[in-house]
Amino acid sequence: MVAKAVSKRIVLHFPKRLVDRPIVYRLVKDYNLKFNILKAFFTPEEEGLMVLEISGKQEDYDKGIEYLTKSGLKIQSLSQDVIRNEERCTHCGACITICPTNAFELDPITRRVNFNDDKCVACGQCIKACPPRAMELHF
Ligand code: SF4
Ligand code: SF4
Numbered sequence: 001m002v003a004k005a006v007s008k009r010i011v012l013h014f015p016k017r018l019v020d021r022p023i024v025y026r027l028v029k030d031y032n033l034k035f036n037i038l039k040a041f042f043t044p045e046e047e048g049l050m051v052l053e054i055s056g057k058q059e060d061y062d063k064g065i066e067y068l069t070k071s072g073l074k075i076q077s078l079s080q081d082v083i084r085n086e087e088r089c090t091h092c093g094a095c096i097t098i099c100p101t102n103a104f105e106l107d108p109i110t111r112r113v114n115f116n117d118d119k120c121v122a123c124g125q126c127i128k129a130c131p132p133r134a135m136e137l138h139f
Helices: 026-031 060-072 125-129
Strands: 005-014 034-041 047-058 074-077 081-084 102-104 112-114 135-138
Touching: 005 060, 026 034, 026 060, 047 060, 060 074, 125 135
Parallel strands: none
Antiparallel strands: 005 047, 005 074, 034 047, 081 135, 102 112
């Protein structure tokens, strides 16, 4: 029987105590998986976020995910996308400091808040924080 191959994009949330540990590199050595780091955001005082594309056999993928979870990482699937409903946004700025990847920026001239979705890792934190509910989760 041919083993099923998978390729998935996930977001890893590293608690502060694990930020400097080489956890993901064991996916290659111990679980025969390949990975690409698509985005990574680490700040010294907070949790780290990493967006990975992992590929390999389904069985190895499942074991690799179990290992990451047991190591203390929180794992989120990237099959979801966060978008801004431009009609609802009042440019209040409440999302700017909440976003761990600095996807929001205040334009000093127009005083409007720009949303850079290339930086967004769909963590969902801005959804609860946005007063007019302009940030929406799409699956
Ligand atoms: S919190 Fe919501 S309304 Fe305020 S700037 Fe951000 S997206 Fe716009
Ligand atoms: S979901 Fe919101 S808070 Fe999270 S990374 Fe994207 S823009 Fe930032």
